[in-house]
Amino acid sequence: MKALAYALILAAALVSSARARDNEETRVVEIVAKRFEFTPSTLSLKKGETVRLRVRSEDVTHGLFLRTLKIDTDIVPGETREVAVTPETAGTFTAICHHFCGSGHGGMKLTVVVE
Amino acid sequence: MRDPSTDRRTFLKIAGASIGAGALFHVAPLLASTAEGRRIASLLGRQNGEAPKPFSFVQLSDTHVGFSGPPNPTGTAAFEKAIQTINALPQQPDLVLFSGDLTHESEKPGEHADRMRLFRKLVGNVQAPVVRMVPGEHDAGLDGGALYRDAFGESHYSFDHKGVHFVALDNVSGGRPNVGPEQLAWLKKDLSRFPATAPIVVFTHRPLFDLRPDWEWFTGDGDEVLNLLSPYENVTVLYGHIHRHHEHTEGHIAHYAARSLIFAFPDPEAGVPKKPVPFDKDRPFANLGVRVVGESAEARPRVNDVELVLAEHAGTVGVQQFLKKGVSL
Numbered sequence: 213m214k215a216l217a218y219a220l221i222l223a224a225a226l227v228s229s230a231r232a233r234d235n236e237e238t239r240v241v242e243i244v245a246k247r248f249e250f251t252p253s254t255l256s257l258k259k260g261e262t263v264r265l266r267v268r269s270e271d272v273t274h275g276l277f278l279r280t281l282k283i284d285t286d287i288v289p290g291e292t293r294e295v296a297v298t299p300e301t302a303g304t305f306t307a308i309c310h311h312f313c314g315s316g317h318g319g320m321k322l323t324v325v326v327e
Numbered sequence: 328m329r330d331p332s333t334d335r336r337t338f339l340k341i342a343g344a345s346i347g348a349g350a351l352f353h354v355a356p357l358l359a360s361t362a363e364g365r366r367i368a369s370l371l372g373r374q375n376g377e378a379p380k381p382f383s384f385v386q387l388s389d390t391h392v393g394f395s396g397p398p399n400p401t402g403t404a405a406f407e408k409a410i411q412t413i414n415a416l417p418q419q420p421d422l423v424l425f426s427g428d429l430t431h432e433s434e435k436p437g438e439h440a441d442r443m444r445l446f447r448k449l450v451g452n453v454q455a456p457v458v459r460m461v462p463g464e465h466d467a468g469l470d471g472g473a474l475y476r477d478a479f480g481e482s483h484y485s486f487d488h489k490g491v492h493f494v495a496l497d498n499v500s501g502g503r504p505n506v507g508p509e510q511l512a513w514l515k516k517d518l519s520r521f522p523a524t525a526p527i528v529v530f531t532h533r534p535l536f537d538l539r540p541d542w543e544w545f546t547g548d549g550d551e552v553l554n555l556l557s558p559y560e561n562v563t564v565l566y567g568h569i570h571r572h573h574e575h576t577e578g579h580i581a582h583y584a585a586r587s588l589i590f591a592f593p594d595p596e597a598g599v600p601k602k603p604v605p606f607d608k609d610r611p612f613a614n615l616g617v618r619v620v621g622e623s624a625e626a627r628p629r630v631n632d633v634e635l636v637l638a639e640h641a642g643t644v645g646v647q648q649f650l651k652k653g654v655s656l
Contacts, residue, residue: 275503279540284547286503306541311502312468315432318543318601 238296243267245274245287245309248316254323255307262298275311278324286311299326372490375525379490384422385413385455386530387616388567389587391465392449393442394431398590398603405588405615406449414454422488423455426567426585427463427499427532429479434469443478459486463532463568464499472500483510485517492521496531498546504533505547515555526561533568534584536577539595544569556580569595570603571614586616 243265244251257263267276267287274287281297309320372378390406399405413423430442443466450458462482467475472482482497494517498506506514521527529535535549546552556562562580570587571594591604591614607613 273502277540277543279537308541308543310504310543310547312464312499314434314469317464317468 238262238264240264240266243276243322244270245276245320246270247272247314248309248320250276250307250309250320250322253321254325257297257299257324257326259299259302259326262296265295265297266292267295268292272313273311274309274313274320276307276322277310278305278307278322280305281307281324283307284310299324302326368490371524374522375490376521377487377490379526382421382489383418384424385420386424386426386565386583386585387588388426388585389428389463389570389589390425390446391428391431391587391589392446393433393438394589397606399606399611401611403445403449405612407452408612409588409616410449410452414452420455422457422459422493423453424493424530424565425450425458425460426530426565427461428465428567428587429460429463430466431589432465432469439474440478443474447478457488459493459495459530461495461497461530461532462499464502464504467497467500468502471502472497475500483513491526491528492518494518494527494529496529496552498531498533498535498549503547504543504545506552507548511548511551511555514552518555518559521559523558523560525559527556527559528563528565529556530565532566534566534573534575534582535564536575536582538569538573538575542592542595542601544595553577553580586614588616591615 239261241255241263243255245267246269255265265276265283267285268291269287269289272289275285276287276295277284280301281299283295283297285293285295287293303326305324305326307322307324309317313320368378368380387406387409390403392403392406395402413420429446430439433439433442460479462472462475462479466472467482475482482500483495485492485494487493494514496506496514497510498504501507518527529552531546533546533549534544535546535552537549538544556564557578557580560579564580564582566582566584567587569584570590570592571584572586573582573584575582590606592601593599593604595601604614
């Protein structure tokens with residue numbers, strides 16, 4: 213019984229360690245949303261590479277949406293949201309703010325280049 | 328004795344045409360014109376609770392009252408012209424439906440409310456007896472629809488008119504392009520009292536299908552709305568938002584977008600950026616919902632004076648369902 217408990221603890225430690233290593237190795241890109249632009253305005257990704265997008269707002273609630281990469285999140289002031297993406301197709305895509313944020317909302321875009 | 332020249336499938340059409348001011352829809356124009364039509368109407372009435380009677384209605388969209396800028400420096404001129412055009416029709420429509428973006432947002436204190444008041448004042452000139460509307464994101468996207476509801480009432484609702492069930496859906500007030508679980512539950516309950524043959528017209532702001540998601544021309548949970556509508560065999564969806572005419576059929580549900588009354592957006596398949604079509608001072612109403620091409624001496628446009636730009640809309644073909652079920656007509 214004791215041996216089983218040790219085995220479970222060891223397994224959990226190994227999994228946790230592997231996850232931590234993965235997280236350390238995954239590239240993180242910070243994206244700031246602010247009326248009516250994203251910074252940076254262009255994002256360069258590699259096909260097959262997992263990247264964590266860490267997004268936050270400097271003013272009102274925004275959104276980040278790109279169906280091709282399954283990105284669909286609100287960006288609420290005071291909160292940081294993380295979205296993991298792994299592009300499977302090369303190309304140039306347009307992510308948009310899809311939470312109405314004012315008169316320049318329609319032009320709030322982020323270009324995503326996947327190579 | 329049946330009239331052999333009559334095509335049964337035309338009986339329940341919701342037929343539409345641009346009248347130079349949004350789109351004019353005729354519901355079941357043949358139902359009262361022949362003995363067979365009257366017999367079919369009676370049969371549908373027994374099935375659906377009320378027999379459809381012929382009537383017409385107009386859809387207007389995206390008036391953006393308060394907008395000012397290079398894409399259209401004439402303000403509400405096109406909107407006012409549209410109202411004149413409708414009022415001058417030889418036969419008044421029963422309903423005028425607005426599919427959102429009635430006003431352009433403003434964050435200056437009191438200004439957006441003023442724009443809603445101006446919209447109400449202008450709409451007060453419409454002679455048609457019933458005017459109904461839904462919000463667009465420019466009306467309701469910044470405050471969750473609070474100001475809109477103060478000015479115009481609930482942002483989603485339904486009503487029946489002469490045998491047709493109309494459903495107003497709000498896919499803007501949450502900020503994101505969504506209808507939301509609460510409204511979906513309401514819609515499911517609202518539709519539950521109808522048989523599959525009931526003619527249903529949904530009007531909303533954003534397209535319920537993925538027209539151009541990277542231009543925000545979609546509704547995130549639109550597929551859930553369409554799933555709720557799909558058991559019904561005679562559904563027509565009217566929407567705005569895209570500032571141009573568009574027709575789309577998915578399954579047996581027909582979707583139609585009306586032009587804007589402020590400026591047009593380009594063809595989403597033309598490979599050009601999403602920017603307003605430039606204003607042409609020599610043709611201030613070009614590409615808008617106002618396309619009057621001629622006026623009579625009395626300054627009242629007649630049917631032949633108004634450019635017809637759409638083919639018939641075959642939105643409902645309910646009679647086929649009776650034929651499939653072996654009901655004797």
